[in-house]
Amino acid sequence: MNIAELAQDHVSKDRLNRTLVELAQFGGRSDGGVSRETLTDIDKASRRYLIDYARSLGCTVSIDDCGNLFFRREGLQNLPPVLTGSHADTQPVGGKYDGAYGVLAGLEVIAALNEAGVQTERPIEVVSWTNEEGSRFGPGAMGSSAFVQPDRLAEYRQSVDPQGIRFGNALDEALAECADVPRVAMARPMAACVELHIEQGPVLESAGTPLGVVSGIQAVRWFTVQCTGTMAHAGTTPMGVRRDAMVIANAIANELYALAPRTATAPGTPELRMTLGRWQVEPNSVNTIPGRVEFTVDMRSLDDSELDAAEQALYAACKKHSGESEAAVVSKFFHRAPTYFPEGMLQVIEKGCTRASGKSGCHPPMRLTSGAFHDAMYLADHCPTAMIFVPSVNGISHNAAEETDLKDLVLGVQALAYTVVALACE
Amino acid sequence: MNIAELAQDHVSKDRLNRTLVELAQFGGRSDGGVSRETLTDIDKASRRYLIDYARSLGCTVSIDDCGNLFFRREGLQNLPPVLTGSHADTQPVGGKYDGAYGVLAGLEVIAALNEAGVQTERPIEVVSWTNEEGSRFGPGAMGSSAFVQPDRLAEYRQSVDPQGIRFGNALDEALAECADVPRVAMARPMAACVELHIEQGPVLESAGTPLGVVSGIQAVRWFTVQCTGTMAHAGTTPMGVRRDAMVIANAIANELYALAPRTATAPGTPELRMTLGRWQVEPNSVNTIPGRVEFTVDMRSLDDSELDAAEQALYAACKKHSGESEAAVVSKFFHRAPTYFPEGMLQVIEKGCTRASGKSGCHPPMRLTSGAFHDAMYLADHCPTAMIFVPSVNGISHNAAEETDLKDLVLGVQALAYTVVALACE
Structure with a gap:
């Protein structure tokens, strides 16, 4: 022995x-x-x-x-x-x-x-x-x-x-x-x-x-996404003139979730994990259109190239849903390679x-x-x-x-x- | 005179x-x-x-x-x-x-x-x-x-x-x-x-x-939607076993926004106005999967039958995204006819x-x-x-x-x- x-x-x-x-x-x-x-x-x-x-x-x-x-x-x-x-x-x-x-x-x-x-x-x-x-x-x-x-x-x-x-x-x-x-x-x-x-x-x-x-x-990258709209009365503001920060945030979130399907993978297989964990909504009132929504993105994978692709998709989603204005701004505040x-x-x-x-x-x-x-x-x-x-x-x-x-x-x-x-x- | x-x-x-x-x-x-x-x-x-x-x-x-x-x-x-x-x-x-x-x-x-x-x-x-x-x-x-x-x-x-x-x-x-x-x-x-x-x-x-x-x-109806998932570590929890309350909330929000298109209508024409104004996320942390998300729905129209349809769509969306469990629960807390x-x-x-x-x-x-x-x-x-x-x-x-x-x-x-x-x- x-x-x-x-x-x-x-x-x-x-x-x-x-x-x-x-x-x-x-x-x-x-x-x-x-x-x-x-x-x-x-x-x-x-x-x-x-x-x-x-x-x-x-x-x-x-x-x-x-x-x-x-x-x-x-x-x-x-x-x-x-x-x-x-x-x-x-x-x-x-x-x-x-x-x-x-x-x-x-x-x-x-x-x-x-x-x-x-x-x-x-x-x-x-x-x-x-x-x-x-x-x-x-x-x-x-x-x-x-x-x-x-x-x-x-x-x-x-x-x-x-x-x-x-x-x-x-x-x-x-x-x-x-x-x-x-x-x-x-x-x-x-x-x-x-x-x-x-x-x-x-x-x-x-x-x-x-x-x-x-x-x-796993590698990890952390982002904040800041969506800017115009705070306004939920009753008086017609849909056609709204700039609703939560509509923008929801659309971006939707694209991010689609990148990381909730299907079982074999342990050790690289998979993209996507968590939108922290949300701040202003003014956060039932009858006011959100003027500002900020949320965090935690994306992880053992495969850094998968994170590269997800990061690009995040920028693209923000651009797509920002329209003409700079309505959605991304900033990366932490990252670590696998x-x-x-x-x-x-x-x-x-x-x-x-x-x-x-x-x-x-x-x-x-x-x-x-x-x-x-x-x-x-x-x-x-x-x-x-x-x-x-x-x-x-x-x-x-x-x-x-x-x-x-x-x-x-x-x-x-x-x-x-x-x-x-x-x-x- | x-x-x-x-x-x-x-x-x-x-x-x-x-x-x-x-x-x-x-x-x-x-x-x-x-x-x-x-x-x-x-x-x-x-x-x-x-x-x-x-x-x-x-x-x-x-x-x-x-x-x-x-x-x-x-x-x-x-x-x-x-x-x-x-x-x-x-x-x-x-x-x-x-x-x-x-x-x-x-x-x-x-x-x-x-x-x-x-x-x-x-x-x-x-x-x-x-x-x-x-x-x-x-x-x-x-x-x-x-x-x-x-x-x-x-x-x-x-x-x-x-x-x-x-x-x-x-x-x-x-x-x-x-x-x-x-x-x-x-x-x-x-x-x-x-x-x-x-x-x-x-x-x-x-x-x-x-x-x-x-x-x-306009008529108005106010609801809260409570989505329940399982709070877990954003890094360690594989996508296949997650129950992410924000994923559920996002999917329901998405269906609600689709009901109320952001297109200009002539003044006085009934239109459905949809605002998801107040959001509470728990534990609201960058690296924790949301275990609970509650949001409010403010829906308005001059046409009460349009609100009837939107309310039914809300219930249907919650049922659809709840799966087997009671993951999304709606309650109406205010309503007023036109x-x-x-x-x-x-x-x-x-x-x-x-x-x-x-x-x-x-x-x-x-x-x-x-x-x-x-x-x-x-x-x-x-x-x-x-x-x-x-x-x-x-x-x-x-x-x-x-x-x-x-x-x-x-x-x-x-x-x-x-x-x-x-x-x-x-």
């Missing part, structure tokens, strides 16, 4: 469950959810919990300028470490596992290695990234993206939360409270990175498969997953793509990276009702243990 | 303009608009201004249980009076003429009769209705609808404004401040009612005609308008229908009623920019003077 298998076999369901339950108490809610937004007092208390637990496992703890926490188990050689982990912050009302699971899974791998009494060639580091959610301070994935490209931090520090608190100030306070934790450089070389996360979607559950090998992350995780990484993960699921008599792992962003998306710019997914019950996430069976959570950590240790022994 | 012509010829531009300027100072804004919501301190001060001015013209002032003010010039016989007037309250930000013009026009008719030194057979009463706008306390047209059907008042008294003040309490205070004004019965017999108002739409202006004979008021003003009334008005426009070298009057509600809509249930319109510059209303040329305002009062006096001498 190689030590990757040894590590996998020493993953403890009870120890994992205990730490999941303990961490969920920081911001835990009576409905089973967790409210632990980044750098709040609750989040800072949970950081101390992680530091203490990691030290109890013999880890060296360090922190970087963006507040990312690293828990290191040394290897036989002083080489760039294999990184695993995720984030411990949540949405305003989130679940117990989104992020937290990946961090505690990493620490469970270290606990398993300790129990097995083996050493890896490379060091293993478990990371807890700062502000993945982006709900309190925008944008999301601040910690991981700043780690990869540290010059992003200066701008992030200016981000202000709804209470007027600046991210830079909140961060400095959190760093001051970790005066006992040595500072470590950002953008340090890493041998590889593996992130274990709940799927937050329905694919694994509907396939009846507990383990997913994530081959990439992330393809390297095949070599996927094969290591597949081995770990296949062994874990085989031993427990489950369906073999399947490959799928991630529809959501993750810290791994940014790490993929820095080192060979990939992800492992476990199922989300009913595909629900960002919600107190977020749930995953404990046996699936254990399988995920077993797959992770194999993968991290195999990579750390290459 | 008959006395209707005499009254018409004694309308004074300067006197009318002076009272319009004076009344507009109650709640007057630096942008030219007026903020004088019903039963506010400003509105109550303006009521005192109207009482004092009417008394200076020799009128007897009375008030009813809904705070409607009546300014009476006696006739030769003790017969039911001819009623004219409108309302003095405004939208939160309204214009100088919406309502106020009709009240001051009535008082100008009395001033003209005084100057001409003539008596009518019937008394003439000028009314200032309470709470036509409905912006502070809903519904609108409380005063006129309660006058016509006094049992409505008990329910109106329970209406609460955004500050938590009950209409009944605000009304009792206003009545107490008018202790010097004798109370008069509601639902008193009236010989006829004529309301002069700005058009609040573009029809007269685009026809180049200063005077409109209003032949009726109002047709009697031909006899229109002919008297037409005579008055034709003589006024002829003397000033303007286009002859045209017939048109009202797209908006007016107090006259309720009075039509009580006595022979009709309306006169003057143009609104650019069709703008419910807006500080509301404007009408003074010469058009004078023509309107001349037409009103003729009509009221002719009716009071029948």
